[in-house]
Amino acid sequence: MGTFIAKRLVRLVGTLLAVSFLTFLLVNLLPGDAINALIPIDAQQDREFVEQIREEWGLNDPMLVRYGRWLGDAVQGDFGDSIVTSRTVSSEIFHRLPVTAELMLVTVGLSVMLAIPLGVMAAYREGTRLDQVISGIAQVFLSIPGFVAGLLFIYVFAMKLGWLPATGWNRLSNGLLDNLRTVILPALSLALIEIAVYTRVVRSDVMNTLQEDFVLSARAKGLSDRYILFRHCLRPSSLTLITVVGLNIGTLLGGTVVVEFLFAMPGLGKRLLDAIFQRDFMMIQGITVFVATIYVLVNTAVDLIYMLVDPRIRKAD
Amino acid sequence: MSDAVETDRRLLTVTDLRTTFSIAAGDVQAVRGVSFALDRGRTLGIVGESGCGKTVLARSIMRLNLGSNVTTTGTAEFAGRDLLSLPMADMHEMWGMELAMVFQDPMTSLNPLVRVGRQVTEHLRQHLGVGRAEAARTAVDLLNEVRIPEPEARLKAYPHELSGGMRQRICIAIALACEPALLFADEPTTALDVTVQHQILNLLGREQRERDMAMVLVTHDLGVVAGRTDDTLVMYAGMVVEQAPTGSLFEEMRHPYSEALLRSLPRTSQVSHTRLAAITGRPPDLIDPPSGCAFSPRCPYVQPRCREEVPPLSAVDDPDHRFACWTPVGSPEGMAAFARNVAEGLPQAVAVDLTAPSSTGSGGAS
Amino acid sequence: MPLFTRLCLGWLVAIVFGAIFADLIPGLQDPNYQGFLFGTSATNEPPSLTHLLGTDNNSRDILARIVYGARVSLVVSMTAVIMGTVCGGFLGALVGFVRGKTDAMIMASVDVILAFPGLVLLLTVVTLLGRRDLLVIATVVGFLSIPPYTRVARATALAVSRREFVMAARAIGTRKRTILIREILPNCLPTLMAFALVNAAVIILLEGALAFLGLSVQPPTASWGNMINAARVDLRINVWPAVWPSLALVFTVYSLNVVGDHIRRSKAVRSAAL
Numbered sequence: 001m002g003t004f005i006a007k008r009l010v011r012l013v014g015t016l017l018a019v020s021f022l023t024f025l026l027v028n029l030l031p032g033d034a035i036n037a038l039i040p041i042d043a044q045q046d047r048e049f050v051e052q053i054r055e056e057w058g059l060n061d062p063m064l065v066r067y068g069r070w071l072g073d074a075v076q077g078d079f080g081d082s083i084v085t086s087r088t089v090s091s092e093i094f095h096r097l098p099v100t101a102e103l104m105l106v107t108v109g110l111s112v113m114l115a116i117p118l119g120v121m122a123a124y125r126e127g128t129r130l131d132q133v134i135s136g137i138a139q140v141f142l143s144i145p146g147f148v149a150g151l152l153f154i155y156v157f158a159m160k161l162g163w164l165p166a167t168g169w170n171r172l173s174n175g176l177l178d179n180l181r182t183v184i185l186p187a188l189s190l191a192l193i194e195i196a197v198y199t200r201v202v203r204s205d206v207m208n209t210l211q212e213d214f215v216l217s218a219r220a221k222g223l224s225d226r227y228i229l230f231r232h233c234l235r236p237s238s239l240t241l242i243t244v245v246g247l248n249i250g251t252l253l254g255g256t257v258v259v260e261f262l263f264a265m266p267g268l269g270k271r272l273l274d275a276i277f278q279r280d281f282m283m284i285q286g287i288t289v290f291v292a293t294i295y296v297l298v299n300t301a302v303d304l305i306y307m308l309v310d311p312r313i314r315k316a317d
Numbered sequence: 318m319s320d321a322v323e324t325d326r327r328l329l330t331v332t333d334l335r336t337t338f339s340i341a342a343g344d345v346q347a348v349r350g351v352s353f354a355l356d357r358g359r360t361l362g363i364v365g366e367s368g369c370g371k372t373v374l375a376r377s378i379m380r381l382n383l384g385s386n387v388t389t390t391g392t393a394e395f396a397g398r399d400l401l402s403l404p405m406a407d408m409h410e411m412w413g414m415e416l417a418m419v420f421q422d423p424m425t426s427l428n429p430l431v432r433v434g435r436q437v438t439e440h441l442r443q444h445l446g447v448g449r450a451e452a453a454r455t456a457v458d459l460l461n462e463v464r465i466p467e468p469e470a471r472l473k474a475y476p477h478e479l480s481g482g483m484r485q486r487i488c489i490a491i492a493l494a495c496e497p498a499l500l501f502a503d504e505p506t507t508a509l510d511v512t513v514q515h516q517i518l519n520l521l522g523r524e525q526r527e528r529d530m531a532m533v534l535v536t537h538d539l540g541v542v543a544g545r546t547d548d549t550l551v552m553y554a555g556m557v558v559e560q561a562p563t564g565s566l567f568e569e570m571r572h573p574y575s576e577a578l579l580r581s582l583p584r585t586s587q588v589s590h591t592r593l594a595a596i597t598g599r600p601p602d603l604i605d606p607p608s609g610c611a612f613s614p615r616c617p618y619v620q621p622r623c624r625e626e627v628p629p630l631s632a633v634d635d636p637d638h639r640f641a642c643w644t645p646v647g648s649p650e651g652m653a654a655f656a657r658n659v660a661e662g663l664p665q666a667v668a669v670d671l672t673a674p675s676s677t678g679s680g681g682a683s
Numbered sequence: 684m685p686l687f688t689r690l691c692l693g694w695l696v697a698i699v700f701g702a703i704f705a706d707l708i709p710g711l712q713d714p715n716y717q718g719f720l721f722g723t724s725a726t727n728e729p730p731s732l733t734h735l736l737g738t739d740n741n742s743r744d745i746l747a748r749i750v751y752g753a754r755v756s757l758v759v760s761m762t763a764v765i766m767g768t769v770c771g772g773f774l775g776a777l778v779g780f781v782r783g784k785t786d787a788m789i790m791a792s793v794d795v796i797l798a799f800p801g802l803v804l805l806l807t808v809v810t811l812l813g814r815r816d817l818l819v820i821a822t823v824v825g826f827l828s829i830p831p832y833t834r835v836a837r838a839t840a841l842a843v844s845r846r847e848f849v850m851a852a853r854a855i856g857t858r859k860r861t862i863l864i865r866e867i868l869p870n871c872l873p874t875l876m877a878f879a880l881v882n883a884a885v886i887i888l889l890e891g892a893l894a895f896l897g898l899s900v901q902p903p904t905a906s907w908g909n910m911i912n913a914a915r916v917d918l919r920i921n922v923w924p925a926v927w928p929s930l931a932l933v934f935t936v937y938s939l940n941v942v943g944d945h946i947r948r949s950k951a952v953r954s955a956a957l
Contacts, residue, residue, distance in 0.1 A: 018795040026811060127385075139944075143937035145888045147895045147908075148929045151915060159919055213425035220381055220420075221440035221491060222413030231439075235430045254802025258892045262915075272803070273896060276810045288807050292799045310430065 079286030119202025246302030362542035434472035691938035766825035775836025880943035
């Protein structure tokens, strides 16, 4: 088990290095020199001034040197300064992260809580009307992107019913209820697809588990169906669910960009978009690497959790 | 099978049980009209090749055949109530409490992700509302009972950390936990090492005697049944072909299929390198079973009548020993039929004649 | 094929034909014609005989914009599918068959690209490229589609390589290249095709999100995503300009999923029968 963790961690470091280098490469190789973002075009007539700025920002060094310097700072938590606001990238990330983190946690929590009972019921009543209804709804949810769901919810719950605010954000420190009122619609918009994906996974997995011998022997012991479903079948299925949740974090991270834009939430995704519109390359680079790092870390964590939940893997190494 | 036993000892009476699975290819008639009775504290062996319907029979009585494509008819009266017409909620009360089952493969019949301790006691707690602490004490007692060393440590283990024999002992402990009146043991030793098989069978036998529990031992191996059960039922193609107290069955096998099963068993008394007689041919198609006796296509004693009329299950001289055959082993008709078939060169008869010429004349008539 | 699946397939066929032959559809208006400038139509008109789905807040015909907008979805998803199947499929089949160092290297780079959340990487690349015409968007999406197809093709090729007919071909000394072309690639194709249908749905959603953020094709070129974004502002005044493209998008993705599921199921039945 120890060597497994060690191997996994070595791979993690390798992936992170590659991810950061690729991002750096993208930002620095693609057309659109950073100097354009630093100095207005008409000011670029002054060659000396341009040269001075280039030197100041280290744009004249070879790329590998610049990458090394940037990486050295980045591992210490310094992603450089925004070239637009001149605040540090890391302080902006730190400031914006709680919003996105809460949005994703609420989305995943909501989805898992709904998907598990739905998937289990559909598997238990496989082929019946109930199963058809659940699977049908999942199929529809799977086709509704976050921005369409979000617009629908804004129209219905904010404009027509006036129950919830259409846009904006209340920090958790402003009170739990006010905070929840601003997070519920964005989270629900993102949750539709997640609910659909998780429900399908749980359904097919529980259906397979129900064929196992140990389910038959659990029945022969006189355990109630509900107990067998939730205490015997769900555990093996939860392994698959954890993996799928981990893999889906990538789509979800993309989704938060769209939903934060739609609901005007001051999260990481919105910040990335702003940086994109402002061509703030330090910010784009910092947030992209940060987001990819989170995604990679989550999937490594999933692998490790997998090992904790399944005693067979735990002992195998 | 003795009718002399007073009726209050009677635990289970199965009458004309039939089970059919509807699949795309047609209706598989897995059990085709089985009847038997079992008294409290007695043991019954059900013997037959795989696919003969013995496992389906046991699961049908326990109502454990899952799926909407299964239909079971007939009655299985258990302590005065017909199990087959009981509401499902009542069956949940019967399972574990009154009826229990030990399955063939202890590798797969325990949940790999749940500790042994919970699996041994969860039904105790659900059925009897036993608390956590008392359940833990009972679990230790049960594991001691089935001779598992260091029970406390084993209860914390996961199934894959235990050997096959150990796991089957756990399964037996689970089955015994609520003191059931009837235990089905479905091929309990088939998946185990030969060295462990005897220990498990002895354990089952001891528990059965000490608890005055009735037991149905389902097996493909006549050797398992010998000396361990009071009565034996030989099944072929979903029907009972011979039924007798185990002692008299081994003394005098009357059905050609029982005889063939016995002949295919290796025996220590045999000279080494003796060829074992496999039964020629294949078990019949249960979607469209052959007319007449189902064993007739493979039977060394087969006569034209066997292919047309199904022989009834009936007794000749011993009222407890019943069999379904027109040309029973050891009868003058049987010997004549066999001789005729050998002379005509019928393959299955010739095969028997070659491998074990001396055994054909065994039985009372020789 | 059940009736419902046929209906979904019908919708997909209609969308594809509409997108390709949009210029030839009789009565279909110019998607960028702003009627209110010439006094021929008003903004936010309700559905009528002249504008079957009404007009948007620039008085453009919504139906025409949906039909032309389908072009963007079609071009981007087809590019992704073709580049994915051809490049990713070939690469994956190759490394899954030959294994060794090439395999390790290719798969490591695939893993790195897949380590980015798709939309985030797409956003970054599109922004840095600076140009946002259909060709650029389609090419970027196409390139980013190669890694997932590589992974699927490699897994399939690994399984196919262990099959008897490949063993047999190796045993009689068939050249590796011949085995790859004659045995491995054709046997990877059905799996790739089933994956492509589901992937096309994902790509359409991805392009939709990009356009909704205003980062896909440059307006006034119509795409479903930027139509929804443009209508978003006037949601309180007129909800229909947002509803129609949303429905078109959801129906198309739904149909792709239904047809994809159907094919996967029938393929599973067939491979089980083998």
